[in-house]
Amino acid sequence: QHQHQQQSHQHHGGRTPYVDFRMLTAQAEEKVREIEPRPEEQARRAQLVEFITALTRQQWPDARYEVYGSAANKYCLRGADMDVSLFVNEIGAEDMEFSDDEDINFEYTKGERTKPSEGRFAVKQWQEKQERLKTERQERRAKSMAEDVMRETDAAGENAAEGGAAAGEHGDAARSHSTDASAEHPQPAPSERKSSESPGNLAKQNIVMRLGRMLRRAGMENVLPLPRARIPIVKFRHPGLRMACDICINNKLATENTRLLNMYADLDPRVRPLCLLVKFWAKQKDINTPRAGTLSSYAFVNLVIFFLQTRKRPVLPVLQQIRSPLSLGASNIIDGFDCYFCDDMDYLMSLGFGPNVNMNRESLGQLLLEFFKYFATNIFNFHDDVISVRLGHTISKEEKEWTPKSNSRRDRYWWCIEDPFETSHNLGRVADKDSLYTMRGEFIRAYKALSEGRFEEMFEAIPKPAVAAAAGGGAGAGATSAAQAATPMLPQSQPQLQ
Numbered sequence: 001q002h003q004h005q006q007q008s009h010q011h012h013g014g015r016t017p018y019v020d021f022r023m024l025t026a027q028a029e030e031k032v033r034e035i036e037p038r039p040e041e042q043a044r045r046a047q048l049v050e051f052i053t054a055l056t057r058q059q060w061p062d063a064r065y066e067v068y069g070s071a072a073n074k075y076c077l078r079g080a081d082m083d084v085s086l087f088v089n090e091i092g093a094e095d096m097e098f099s100d101d102e103d104i105n106f107e108y109t110k111g112e113r114t115k116p117s118e119g120r121f122a123v124k125q126w127q128e129k130q131e132r133l134k135t136e137r138q139e140r141r142a143k144s145m146a147e148d149v150m151r152e153t154d155a156a157g158e159n160a161a162e163g164g165a166a167a168g169e170h171g172d173a174a175r176s177h178s179t180d181a182s183a184e185h186p187q188p189a190p191s192e193r194k195s196s197e198s199p200g201n202l203a204k205q206n207i208v209m210r211l212g213r214m215l216r217r218a219g220m221e222n223v224l225p226l227p228r229a230r231i232p233i234v235k236f237r238h239p240g241l242r243m244a245c246d247i248c249i250n251n252k253l254a255t256e257n258t259r260l261l262n263m264y265a266d267l268d269p270r271v272r273p274l275c276l277l278v279k280f281w282a283k284q285k286d287i288n289t290p291r292a293g294t295l296s297s298y299a300f301v302n303l304v305i306f307f308l309q310t311r312k313r314p315v316l317p318v319l320q321q322i323r324s325p326l327s328l329g330a331s332n333i334i335d336g337f338d339c340y341f342c343d344d345m346d347y348l349m350s351l352g353f354g355p356n357v358n359m360n361r362e363s364l365g366q367l368l369l370e371f372f373k374y375f376a377t378n379i380f381n382f383h384d385d386v387i388s389v390r391l392g393h394t395i396s397k398e399e400k401e402w403t404p405k406s407n408s409r410r411d412r413y414w415w416c417i418e419d420p421f422e423t424s425h426n427l428g429r430v431a432d433k434d435s436l437y438t439m440r441g442e443f444i445r446a447y448k449a450l451s452e453g454r455f456e457e458m459f460e461a462i463p464k465p466a467v468a469a470a471a472g473g474g475a476g477a478g479a480t481s482a483a484q485a486a487t488p489m490l491p492q493s494q495p496q497l498q
Helices: 021-035 039-056 120-151 157-173 190-196 199-217 252-267 271-284 297-309 345-350 364-376 433-451 464-471 479-486
Strands: 064-068 082-087 221-226 233-238 243-249 385-388 416-418
Touching: 021 271, 021 364, 039 064, 039 082, 039 199, 039 243, 064 252, 082 252, 199 221, 199 233, 199 243, 252 271, 252 297, 252 345, 271 297, 271 364, 271 433, 297 364, 297 385, 297 416, 364 433
Parallel strands: 082 243, 385 416
Antiparallel strands: 064 082, 221 233, 233 243
């Protein structure tokens, strides 16, 4: 039996916070039933995949699809979009011919940071502006390089080679992961532009545009190809099935990542509900929008998994560090990253991990409270540490070279969360000082509410004016004053935990 209940007692003449874990667990389980997808929603997802497959095989007979992200990894909330990777032969796709005079006009908003379609004159103005900005950037870069050369004229030849290596490392660190690409679609950074214009990526861009036109002709709504996103993608909504979907091309890394998260969910029945509760809480508090400077839902799932790995008696193992007798020396290289993890359930159960064998007996309610305590108090060191699901413990920002002095001023390292596979990618890179303050304030509020038995209050949606204030200015700008006014103090005394 998991721990459910805790007794209150008198301490120094005053009553300490009382936490009834039995009640908290029951409330948490009921909330999960309210927010998880209904069976009919899962059926509509299957129908949507069938529709996409039939449509695309008209153009690519060998096409196949794999659902990835929350719709496939057991952490899906009710009404969530679906993410799909189209696997198709890219050979020759970079030579596809697309004409601007086709009778298809995609509507782009300013927020998508891509070509608008308010008319040909507007498009021309946008193109001229982009060319002008590109030229200005190139001139600034050339001037900076010339100044560097002049300063280093007398330096040894190897210094230039070291500078080139550092630039290459920065390019790797700037790359984005697929699973939160559906939440944010900025243009590639200068260091990524070369790879984004490679034949392979050009093929994906062309496929995305062709697919967008096919979806529009098939009667889909809100069709929006984003060929210039770091991960080329097309967004649309199926009106009959009432479901939105994002499609990317040949994204093997994302599908393997989904398999890893599924494995973690299968290892313990507390993992999925805890992730759902945290994701729903972040959504209600409007702190799961990367383009506004807050974390993606995928990043929050990684926080939960890391927390469960680091309990005194771990709820979850560190799958990427475990080698079963059958996997010694094995590797799984995808896009240059080692995506190996142990998926031998029998071996993991022999180590004490798995349904009904785990020695950790904390209830769902206790884990929920402890999760928010971990990030609300000073247990996690935001200033110095990086969260690593791959290793199952924190590592220093200095060790990762995720510090401003090690990288360009454009990079942000306020909250560092290492992607399990794409280890050069910081899932918290979107956060700045203001948005981190806002998110930390919500963690403190949630911990205080749970400590005082106000479970439902924790999931109340943030008022609309506060959303507008937090979103204005992007990347958390403008949220500080609101957060400062509303951020609560931690409980005077910590809840008594057994």
